[in-house]
Amino acid sequence: MVGVAPLARRAGRRLLSSLPALFGVVIFTFLLMRVLPGDPAVFFASGPNAGQAEIEEIRRQMGLDKPIPEQLVRYLWDIGHGKLGRSMGTGQPVVTDLANRLPASLELTFTALLLALSLALPLGIIAALRPNSAVDHAVRLLCTLGVCVPTFVSGLLFIYAFYYLLGIAPDPTGRIDIFASQPPNVTGFLLIDSALAGDWEAWWAAASQLILPACTMALFVLAPLARMTRASMLAVMTSDFIRTGDALGLSRRRVVLVYGLRNALLPVITIMGIVFSTMLGANVLVEKVFSWPGVASYALDALLASDYAPVQGFVLLMAGIFVLVNLTVDILYGLADPRISIE
Amino acid sequence: MQLTRRDLFVGGATLATAASFGTSAEAQTRAETLRQVTGNSVNTLDPTMPGSTREAFGISVNVYDRLVSFGRKRSGSGWIFDPDTITGELAERVVTSADGMTFTFHLKRDARFHDGTPVTAEDVKWSLDRHVSARSLASAQVQTGGWTRPDQFKIIDEYTVEAKVERPDRLALPNLCTLYCIVINSKLAKRHATADDPWAQEWMKTNTAGSGAYTVETFRPGEQVILRRNDAWKGGPLPFFRRVICQTIPEAATRASLIERGDADLSIDLQASDIPTLVNRGRVKLVSTPQFNAFTMVAFNTRVAPFDNLKLRQAIAAAMPYQDIFKAALFERGAELFGASWQGTPPESKFPQPLPLRTDIARARALLAEAGYPNGLDTTFSFNVGSATVSEPMAALLKESLGRIGIRVEIQKLPDAQISTLITEKKVPFLTETSIAWLPSTDYFFRNFFTGDQRWNYSSWNNAEINALTAQARYEQNAAEYDRLCKRMISILAEEVPVIMLWQPNQDAVMPPTVDGYTYQYHRQVDYRDLRRA
Numbered sequence: 097m098v099g100v101a102p103l104a105r106r107a108g109r110r111l112l113s114s115l116p117a118l119f120g121v122v123i124f125t126f127l128l129m130r131v132l133p134g135d136p137a138v139f140f141a142s143g144p145n146a147g148q149a150e151i152e153e154i155r156r157q158m159g160l161d162k163p164i165p166e167q168l169v170r171y172l173w174d175i176g177h178g179k180l181g182r183s184m185g186t187g188q189p190v191v192t193d194l195a196n197r198l199p200a201s202l203e204l205t206f207t208a209l210l211l212a213l214s215l216a217l218p219l220g221i222i223a224a225l226r227p228n229s230a231v232d233h234a235v236r237l238l239c240t241l242g243v244c245v246p247t248f249v250s251g252l253l254f255i256y257a258f259y260y261l262l263g264i265a266p267d268p269t270g271r272i273d274i275f276a277s278q279p280p281n282v283t284g285f286l287l288i289d290s291a292l293a294g295d296w297e298a299w300w301a302a303a304s305q306l307i308l309p310a311c312t313m314a315l316f317v318l319a320p321l322a323r324m325t326r327a328s329m330l331a332v333m334t335s336d337f338i339r340t341g342d343a344l345g346l347s348r349r350r351v352v353l354v355y356g357l358r359n360a361l362l363p364v365i366t367i368m369g370i371v372f373s374t375m376l377g378a379n380v381l382v383e384k385v386f387s388w389p390g391v392a393s394y395a396l397d398a399l400l401a402s403d404y405a406p407v408q409g410f411v412l413l414m415a416g417i418f419v420l421v422n423l424t425v426d427i428l429y430g431l432a433d434p435r436i437s438i439e
Numbered sequence: 440m441q442l443t444r445r446d447l448f449v450g451g452a453t454l455a456t457a458a459s460f461g462t463s464a465e466a467q468t469r470a471e472t473l474r475q476v477t478g479n480s481v482n483t484l485d486p487t488m489p490g491s492t493r494e495a496f497g498i499s500v501n502v503y504d505r506l507v508s509f510g511r512k513r514s515g516s517g518w519i520f521d522p523d524t525i526t527g528e529l530a531e532r533v534v535t536s537a538d539g540m541t542f543t544f545h546l547k548r549d550a551r552f553h554d555g556t557p558v559t560a561e562d563v564k565w566s567l568d569r570h571v572s573a574r575s576l577a578s579a580q581v582q583t584g585g586w587t588r589p590d591q592f593k594i595i596d597e598y599t600v601e602a603k604v605e606r607p608d609r610l611a612l613p614n615l616c617t618l619y620c621i622v623i624n625s626k627l628a629k630r631h632a633t634a635d636d637p638w639a640q641e642w643m644k645t646n647t648a649g650s651g652a653y654t655v656e657t658f659r660p661g662e663q664v665i666l667r668r669n670d671a672w673k674g675g676p677l678p679f680f681r682r683v684i685c686q687t688i689p690e691a692a693t694r695a696s697l698i699e700r701g702d703a704d705l706s707i708d709l710q711a712s713d714i715p716t717l718v719n720r721g722r723v724k725l726v727s728t729p730q731f732n733a734f735t736m737v738a739f740n741t742r743v744a745p746f747d748n749l750k751l752r753q754a755i756a757a758a759m760p761y762q763d764i765f766k767a768a769l770f771e772r773g774a775e776l777f778g779a780s781w782q783g784t785p786p787e788s789k790f791p792q793p794l795p796l797r798t799d800i801a802r803a804r805a806l807l808a809e810a811g812y813p814n815g816l817d818t819t820f821s822f823n824v825g826s827a828t829v830s831e832p833m834a835a836l837l838k839e840s841l842g843r844i845g846i847r848v849e850i851q852k853l854p855d856a857q858i859s860t861l862i863t864e865k866k867v868p869f870l871t872e873t874s875i876a877w878l879p880s881t882d883y884f885f886r887n888f889f890t891g892d893q894r895w896n897y898s899s900w901n902n903a904e905i906n907a908l909t910a911q912a913r914y915e916q917n918a919a920e921y922d923r924l925c926k927r928m929i930s931i932l933a934e935e936v937p938v939i940m941l942w943q944p945n946q947d948a949v950m951p952p953t954v955d956g957y958t959y960q961y962h963r964q965v966d967y968r969d970l971r972r973a
Contacts, residue, residue: 134856138863138894140490145633146892151572151863154489185491186660187482187644196659260696267702269688270662274474387688389662397661402856 103430107423114419117224121415122175125408126168126242133403140184157194158404159185171408180412181405185398190409194391198413199284200271201383201390205375207306209314213368216318220325222353224333235326239319251312251385258308266304269387276301309386313379317371324367328360335359361432373418470972471681473954475663475965476694476703478789480661480687485643487575487619496618497964498664498685503621504562504674506530506544506600507612511958511969517726517948518958518969519547522879525612528674529558529622529650539607539916542615546598550673550676552624552650562595564661565625567592567602573638577619583883584614590774606914609921613878618962624648630748652678662687666967678915679971698723698949704972705950705957711772712948726948728959734791734937735829737837739896740868745818750810752936754798758803759939760840768832769942776940785933788925794933794940803844815845821870822851823858829944830871863894871899873944877961881925882912889937898937903930 105171137155155161159170159181174181180190223235245253266273271286279290279298286302332338333356341351380392391410398406472632483491486499509623510524527533530544543896550558551964570577581587585608593601604611614620623643631642639648647655652674655664666683669772686703688694691710697703699722709717718725737759738748746752761777779785779793807815820837846867853861874888874895886909887893889900905928912924932938948957948965958969 133860134854134858135860135863138859139856150489150576150579157489185482186480187488187490188660193661252690253725255693255696258625260700261927268477268693268699269686269697272664273468274684274686275472296787385693387686387693389659393689394661400854400856402854 103427107427110423110426111419118412118415118419121174122408122412123168126171129402129404129407130164132402133416136184136402140403140439147412154184158182160404175412180409181357183398183406184403186394186400190405193394193406194409194413196284197389197391200388201379201392203271203285203287203375204306204309204313204382204388204390205379207310208375208379209372211310212314212321212371214364215314216321216362217325217357219318220322221329221357223322223326224329225352227330232326235322236245239322242315242317243319244314246381247312247316247379248381248385250315251309254312255385261409265308266301266433268305268308268431271302271305272298272388273301274306309382309388312382313402314377314384317375320367320371321364322366325360328363329356332356332360359434362429365425365432366427369421371412373421376417377414381433424434441717441720443579448775457494468682471679472684472757473680473682473705473967473970474684474686475705475707475967476686476688476704477699478689478691478694478708481658481664481685482660484647484655484658485640485879486621487570487573487577489574489576490641492575493962493964494685494736496962497966498655498666499621500618500651500960500962500964501653501683501700501967502647502651502655503618503623503667504528504550504558504651505618505620505622506615507533509613510962513571514728516960517728518956519731520958520960522613522961525616526675529563530631530697532614535612540604541930542602542612543595544600544602546600546973547673548598550650551671552627552648553654553669553803554624554627556624556626558622558624558650559597560600561597563600563622564592564594565628565824566621566623567600569623569638570620573620573640575638577638577831580617580619580877581614583878583886584608584610586611586614591771592663608914609880610878610883610913610918613880617877621649624650627917629645648784650674653683656682664873675968678968680967685965692815695949698951705948705953705970707946707948707963707965709768709947709949711947714772714949715770717949722951723949724954726950726954726959727772727945728948728958729943730875730946730959731774731872731943732877732961733875733963734776734943735773735871735873735941736897737871737941738938739936740899741937742865742866742899742901743868745812745816746868748810750806751812751816754803754806754810754812754844755841755846756936757799757806758840758844758846759796760798760836761796761941762798763840764833765942767836768829769944772941772947773944778941783930785926785929788881788922789942790925790929791943794929796933796939798840805844807844812845815847817847817849817852818869819867820874821851821853821858821861821867823853823855825855826871827852831873859894862897865899870897871941875963879961881928882921885909885932886913887927889932891972901936902931902933902937 136158137151137160140154141151159167183190184191186193220237223232226232255268259268272278276298279293279295282289282292287299290298290302338351339355341355377392380396383390383393395407395410477494479492479494481494482494483495487494505528507525507530508528510521510526512521529546529550531547532545534543546558546560552558570581571586572589585604591603594887597602602796627648628639628643632639643787652669652672654669656667657665661682663686668681695709695713695717698706698790699717714725717723739752740881741747747890753853763776774794776791777796779795787791806960820834822834834850838850841848876884876887885905888895890896890909908924908928912921915921915924946959946963953973954970956969956971958966960966
């Protein structure tokens with residue numbers, strides 16, 4: 097087993113080496129936003145009597161009256177001091193907005209990923225054990241369906257069926273029933289916060305709001321996870337050590353789950369990291385459909401309004417999360433296969 | 440103070456009772472709670488902040504009081520605001536001097552701000568000073584009523600304020616009714632003012648200092664605002680709803696199902712195409728009001744070629760398929776502004792009113808030849824993505840119809856931020872837009888939308904006679920003369936066609952049948968004080 101101290105040292109080195117990439121992302125988004133057509137000052141100066149004076153005022157507030165190099169230096173200075181500017185759309189500092197909204201997105205993404213994994217792994221394994229059987233085809237069909245139906249379609253269908261027709265789901269508006277009391281904010285994850293507060297009514301309210309959007313997202317990412325599990329298991333199950341295990345009379349369960357699955361997990365973990373990052377950024381449709389107050393819909397609104405600061409903040413946040421996810425995936429590699437270590 | 444065991448016990452008991460009262464009050468409030476769902480979000484609590492959204496305006500109307508406000512009147516099955524009736528909100532009465540230049544406001548003596556401090560002349564003066572001095576949306580608005588300098592507002596005594604304009608301005612008092620002219624708790628606001636920010640603008644974005652019918656309980660920009668009724672409100676009769684939730688639901692279909700299932704109580708921004716189906720299923724009530732202070736138009740950039748050519752504009756106006764567009768783009772959910780039968784001078788002075796515009800392809804061809812384009816021309820027609828549900832079918836029909844007289848139209852659909860930029864830079868030749876005036880008087884419409892260089896003059900129209908007429912009508916005290924001036928402006932507009940007037944879209948407010956009293960307001964948001972549950 098790898099000791100904790102060297103692991104932390106390596107992780108630290110990895111994080112440090114990702115700084116230039118993050119810096120590049122910052123500069124790139126900064127310039128990209130300014131190249132896009134559409135002047136945010138004009139867009140937000142929409143009062144009934146907004147004239148040139150008001151446009152100038154907003155431009156000054158957003159710091160856009162300065163030359164671009166100076167804007168960039170000020171922006172970098174702000175980032176160095178933990179500030180990301182102010183969003184015109186919500187009127188709040190971007191850091192506050194992101195801090196309020198990231199837990200919502202993370203809670204949704206983690207739940208969806210867990211749900212997807214708990215379905216995809218067994219399905220992938222079963223399909224791999226009986227390739228080209230009816231079960232394999234059924235799994236393939238399910239995965240294809242999941243990928244083919246866009247999330248906003250499945251989301252709206254879920255809402256129509258479970259909320260509008262059957263009435264068993266709560267109204268699909270946000271993280272918790274609007275009439276329920278919200279648990280005190282500790283981590284920002286409602287499930288954890290309400291559990292900490294011992295408020296099981298709130299926990300149930302949050303969980304029942306979470307289930308439809310999480311299912312919608314899980315369905316969409318089922319395919320890559322299940323297909324990768326199947327392919328990887330197929331390769332492993334024909335290996336020598338599986339045959340040896342079978343020959344030694346080990347139980348089928350032990351052969352498949354311990355020797356087979358553990359060796360097949362590496363590519364699945366890789367895919368999982370990618371799927372997670374994609375879900376976090378690309379779940380904007382799910383967030384919109386379910387009025388989920390997450391970071392992706394926040395960034396989209398800002399982008400449509402040419403509101404620079406939130407978009408830049410969002411991209412930086414995503415880049416940071418990507419770095420962390422990659423690091424986590426590499427550490428998980430080491431756990432799945434001790435021959436690999438991050439270096 | 441020393442705490443004894445007895446104190447603790449009594450305190451504990453009080454707390455326990457309070458808590459149980461709290462829950463029982465909570466349980467009975469669903470009927471007394473109004474839940475509005477909207478696609479947009481409230482981004483500030485200070486309506487005068489540059490960049491504030493319309494939803495933020497709606498919240499501020501309910502949280503702050505003004506000195507005076509507009510009354511309301513019945514119109515069809517619903518209510519509309521009445522710009523001709525001005526009622527006191529914080530002012531008990533207003534005395535206008537004989538020359539129409541001095542207004543004396545006598546304040547209600549029992550009015551209190553939310554923190555309990557009395558509303559005094561000092562607060563009114565500070566607030567009005569802020570509206571004319573601070574860099575905010577208010578100053579551009581109130582200057583249309585002649586309010587430009589702090590020395591126009593004078594404290595007479597603790598409960599009397601005098602305001603004076605230099606010339607008798609028709610819109611002086613109506614401007615003080617608009618939602619920018621909130622009365623702010625000056626003692627509270629001054630505590631949060633800084634040297635850089637003498638008007639506490641930063642603090643007021645996320646805090647309130649008002650005396651209005653509601654207080655803000657929760658403000659989460661982009662998610663929801665929760666209001667609680669201020670039971671000590673003196674601005675008018677106590678509103679019915681004890682609690683109001685204004686929640687952002689981006690998906691229009693979701694908003695519709697929430698209303699239909701009775702989980703939400705009001706939405707004013709559903710999709711026009713969903714509304715007939717919703718109403719047919721019979722579980723909701725629709726209050727549909729033509730937005731009589733708005734108009735949708737097709738505008739030409741009259742300062743650059745080719746649309747500086749009058750004959751060309753007239754040709755296009757004669758080729759427009761008015762009825763078809765009205766049916767296909769708006770599903771006839773509005774009031775027509777075309778097809779009038781008058782010639783020369785309009786029968787009345789109000790604006791917008793239907794203009795003598797009708798489809799006449801033969802005349803259009805003749806005019807086009809006269810304009811010097813016998814073989815037609817190429818042009819671009821632009822609209823913003825936000826209005827696509829209406830503008831897209833409009834553009835398609837317009838392209839087809841103009842094609843018949845040889846004008847080849849390319850359709851350009853632009854994101855809102857991008858088209859606003861182009862319009863401000865006057866780079867769009869031919870476009871559709873909807874304009875709204877808070878103070879629906881004819882000279883105000885013309886002044887804002889048909890003169891000057893600002894963005895709202897979509898056609899960049901610069902007509903010497905119109906410029907003179909608007910300047911004159913603004914200060915005209917004689918009603919007959921004012922009518923004459925306005926009729927003249929409307930005739931010139933009909934003759935010169937800088938814009939082709941199309942319609943006034945309806946505002947469709949959808950609610951469960953039990954919600955009553957919805958009023959169409961000049962700001963096109965919900966005044967929760969009007970509403971009740973039957």
